[in-house]
Amino acid sequence: WRPVAAAPRPRAAPAKPRAERADALYQQALEQLRQNTIDTRRVAIDRLEEATQIAPGNPQYELTLARTYYQAGFVRLSRERFERVRRLAPGDAEARLGLGQVWRRDWLKYLERSSLDLAVENLRAAVRIQSSHCDAWLLLVPLLVEQTNFSAAASAAWHARLADPQRADALIAY
Numbered sequence: 001w002r003p004v005a006a007a008p009r010p011r012a013a014p015a016k017p018r019a020e021r022a023d024a025l026y027q028q029a030l031e032q033l034r035q036n037t038i039d040t041r042r043v044a045i046d047r048l049e050e051a052t053q054i055a056p057g058n059p060q061y062e063l064t065l066a067r068t069y070y071q072a073g074f075v076r077l078s079r080e081r082f083e084r085v086r087r088l089a090p091g092d093a094e095a096r097l098g099l100g101q102v103w104r105r106d107w108l109k110y111l112e113r114s115s116l117d118l119a120v121e122n123l124r125a126a127v128r129i130q131s132s133h134c135d136a137w138l139l140l141v142p143l144l145v146e147q148t149n150f151s152a153a154a155s156a157a158w159h160a161r162l163a164d165p166q167r168a169d170a171l172i173a174y
Contacts, residue, residue: 022055041072059089066098078102093130096122100139119143134163134170141173
């Protein structure tokens with residue numbers, strides 16, 4: 001009697017490094033977002049959540065997830081991710097724009113003065129970081145009017161037009 005040698009086990013493919021795996025998930029999510037449907041957005045959120053778990057310090061992944069949450073109507077989750085990006089990358093104008101949008105939406109829904117103030121604060125921070133940020137300037141205009149700060153609203157409209165002179169809403173705001 002001779003013992004039968006066990007057949008060699010097939011080797012598993014080596015696991016991808018964490019950063020490479022996170023980037024692959026991020027790229028898949030971007031592809032899903034390009035398709036722009038409810039279903040593909042949900043898949044993208046799943047991929048982005050996984051990428052942010054694998055690479056928790058990547059502001060790009062966090063920012064994309066925050067924007068996607070916002071687009072899907074998950075305002076609280078969006079705000080939390082924008083805040084995370086603000087902490088990870090304090091000089092990121094897009095994080096401040098996102099926070100401005102979130103707080104503006106909160107103000108429009110609940111008419112809480114503190115939400116209006118936070119929206120203005122974050123949008124002003126966005127334009128301090130990136131003075132050519134037309135979207136942030138345009139969002140500031142009506143919020144500053146609501147605060148009865150008409151000279152600041154006029155200045156924001158002027159800066160929006162300066163940032164993008166051909167943009168129709170910047171021309172209208174001015």
